Amino acid sequence: MSSITTNDGTEIFYKDWGPRDAQPIVFHHGWPLSADDWDNQMLYFLAQGFRVIAHDRRGHGRSTQTSGGHEMDTYAADVAALADALDLKNAFHVGHSTGGGEVVHYVARAKPGRVGKAVIVGAVPPVMVKSDKNPGGLPIDVFDGLRSALVANRAQFFIDVPSGPFYGFNRPGAKVSQGLIDNWWRQGMMGAANAHYECIKAFSETDFTEDLKKIDVPVLVLHGTDDQIVPYDDSAPLSAKLLKNGTLKSYDGLPHGMLSTHPEILNPDMLAFFKG
Numbered sequence: 001m002s003s004i005t006t007n008d009g010t011e012i013f014y015k016d017w018g019p020r021d022a023q024p025i026v027f028h029h030g031w032p033l034s035a036d037d038w039d040n041q042m043l044y045f046l047a048q049g050f051r052v053i054a055h056d057r058r059g060h061g062r063s064t065q066t067s068g069g070h071e072m073d074t075y076a077a078d079v080a081a082l083a084d085a086l087d088l089k090n091a092f093h094v095g096h097s098t099g100g101g102e103v104v105h106y107v108a109r110a111k112p113g114r115v116g117k118a119v120i121v122g123a124v125p126p127v128m129v130k131s132d133k134n135p136g137g138l139p140i141d142v143f144d145g146l147r148s149a150l151v152a153n154r155a156q157f158f159i160d161v162p163s164g165p166f167y168g169f170n171r172p173g174a175k176v177s178q179g180l181i182d183n184w185w186r187q188g189m190m191g192a193a194n195a196h197y198e199c200i201k202a203f204s205e206t207d208f209t210e211d212l213k214k215i216d217v218p219v220l221v222l223h224g225t226d227d228q229i230v231p232y233d234d235s236a237p238l239s240a241k242l243l244k245n246g247t248l249k250s251y252d253g254l255p256h257g258m259l260s261t262h263p264e265i266l267n268p269d270m271l272a273f274f275k276g
Helices: 036-045 072-086 098-107 140-163 177-188 195-204 210-213 238-241 263-275
Strands: 003-005 011-017 024-028 051-056 092-097 115-123 219-224 245-249
Touching: 003 072, 024 036, 024 072, 024 098, 024 140, 036 051, 036 177, 051 072, 072 098, 092 098, 092 140, 098 115, 098 210, 115 195, 140 177, 140 238, 177 245, 195 263, 210 238, 219 238, 219 263, 238 245, 245 263
Parallel strands: 024 051, 024 092, 092 115, 115 219, 219 245
Antiparallel strands: 003 011, 011 051
């Protein structure tokens, strides 16, 4: 298995497929998943001649189950360590959900020349939790409920989320994939309960407003209008406005996990952006 070791001794697992001199794309997974959530996209872009890289966030998948560091500053530092170790130049970074927040936090801090473009999909920025500054956000009670469900029975919770709102399988007429549900559960249960618990605060309470303002590279913002995890109105349109070079593309009726339910729509749109 390929991994790097960060300054605090954490081993970050990663996949790295394709020619080393090809254009690199780095994929950042959502909560509470792993690099495996990108299998479809990695195979697609590998076939298009790209070098594709995906890592397991600390505490997730095959990376070290650490006692701390489950917040965006450390997540971004881990990505920077990976980019340094692989000496990535002009890389494209793609993040889904929590991974979209990680991309924004990293790109705003990346060394010159490391990042060429970015894509955030169903992503948590600018900020999810409701406050006086963010009246359209979700009440803290929602995230407290996630924490309570995780503590009470993580294994059942990790069946309920993909069976329902994550992929929109709770909608009338939805084409349910048991394989996606099982794979979500498998990935989630590989990770550490403490990391998943603390990451809820990281994805819900981190304010990415200043990060978004700092980013100069082109960023494609993709979001489904029927996202039941990260509500559309308080996320994608606001992020696109804050970005200096942001492009918003909305998908009518698509769910939070649309990269897995509708890759035949999302993948070509990302490819067009990368080639543009």
